[in-house]
Amino acid sequence: MENLKIIDEFKEEVISLRREIHMYPETAFEEYRTSDLVYNYLSKLGLEVKKGINKTGVVAELKVNNAKGTVLLRADMDALPIQEENEVPYKSRKDGKMHACGHDAHTAMLLVTSKVLTQMKEDVNFNVKFVFQPSEERDPGGAIGMIEEGILENPHVDFVFGLHVAGFYKANTIHIREGVMMAEADSFKIKIKGSGGHGAYPHKAVDPILIASHIVIALQAIISREIDPLEPAVLSFGKISSGDVFNVIPETAELEGTVRTLKDEVSKFIKDRIEQNSSQIAQAFRGNATLEYNFGYPPLINHKIAVDFIRDIAREVVGYDKIFEAPVSMGGEDMAYFLRERSGAFYWLGALNEEKGIIYPNHSPKFDIDEDILPTGVKMHVATVLNLGKLYK
Ligand SMILES: [Zn+2]
Numbered sequence: 001m002e003n004l005k006i007i008d009e010f011k012e013e014v015i016s017l018r019r020e021i022h023m024y025p026e027t028a029f030e031e032y033r034t035s036d037l038v039y040n041y042l043s044k045l046g047l048e049v050k051k052g053i054n055k056t057g058v059v060a061e062l063k064v065n066n067a068k069g070t071v072l073l074r075a076d077m078d079a080l081p082i083q084e085e086n087e088v089p090y091k092s093r094k095d096g097k098m099h100a101c102g103h104d105a106h107t108a109m110l111l112v113t114s115k116v117l118t119q120m121k122e123d124v125n126f127n128v129k130f131v132f133q134p135s136e137e138r139d140p141g142g143a144i145g146m147i148e149e150g151i152l153e154n155p156h157v158d159f160v161f162g163l164h165v166a167g168f169y170k171a172n173t174i175h176i177r178e179g180v181m182m183a184e185a186d187s188f189k190i191k192i193k194g195s196g197g198h199g200a201y202p203h204k205a206v207d208p209i210l211i212a213s214h215i216v217i218a219l220q221a222i223i224s225r226e227i228d229p230l231e232p233a234v235l236s237f238g239k240i241s242s243g244d245v246f247n248v249i250p251e252t253a254e255l256e257g258t259v260r261t262l263k264d265e266v267s268k269f270i271k272d273r274i275e276q277n278s279s280q281i282a283q284a285f286r287g288n289a290t291l292e293y294n295f296g297y298p299p300l301i302n303h304k305i306a307v308d309f310i311r312d313i314a315r316e317v318v319g320y321d322k323i324f325e326a327p328v329s330m331g332g333e334d335m336a337y338f339l340r341e342r343s344g345a346f347y348w349l350g351a352l353n354e355e356k357g358i359i360y361p362n363h364s365p366k367f368d369i370d371e372d373i374l375p376t377g378v379k380m381h382v383a384t385v386l387n388l389g390k391l392y393k
């Protein structure tokens, strides 16, 4: 793949774009400055660009003659509400906000990809949609709204690809797996209503704390007794609140927790069983319980044909010995919505470099990337588009 070499000439540009975005981080659905930067960059290339999709989302389209199909490349633009602790020239200029997940890098790499592909247009046989989405970090995520606004049609998208920089993998390595790669992450709240009274006269009250305690213990049996032991599922409580003083039985109690699964149907089953269990337990003790359940991003599922394809091009870009099988992560990613609608793949691009002291994981206030990986990400995107013919056979 000789023509990927020219991407090295864009190294300074992709680094300076990444630093510019890094200095002005914006959190979920407030990516106005970033969205403008993206829009202006793409417009200057002469691409057909639309902004304001699902608030701050931007989509650009590279249209080629006699296109054999359409591919979508996705980047996310949002930062996190974290105070940056790195002392670097491009440190965040905004108090309490930081690109601690590397979405600045995703945006910069995809922008430069769009420039390279525009310049190489003669060699491109497919239409390319460059998608810059808002809010990956905060539920409900930016992807679903953009899909609802129709970005997978006109022209119809056949394949979707995206990558994520990883502070926990060595720079310039690629990590991918077929099938489920990331989990569904749900949250829930159980509201228990009893009836308050004096701690010395429990028979005249309905104790919501006792009900909450039974529910906490009973729900673990859903995982241990009702789910196939070979099926990963986690149910954890992170918050219990009730009462003000030692000798008063309070009126209400609240439990909050999270459920992690690798299959839609497993989380639906758990949700139903939480609801039935809590309300019946509460009734048994003369109270009642209601459930608020929030389904998070669905599990992220990579398609075999696209995974084989990414492994194939990664051999050319990073080399055979730098491609690894990624373990399943119990974290979530809203790229999952794109992969639920279309064939495609999502993969990790390692960003860690011990010699440079870049050793902190994503979401750490000291997270950073080895910027040498930026041209690699561009090469992966460009090679994806140039080799797409292999997927259409
Ligand atoms: Zn993140």
Ligand SMILES: [Zn+2]
Pocket: 101, 102, 103, 136, 164
């Ligand atoms: Zn992320």
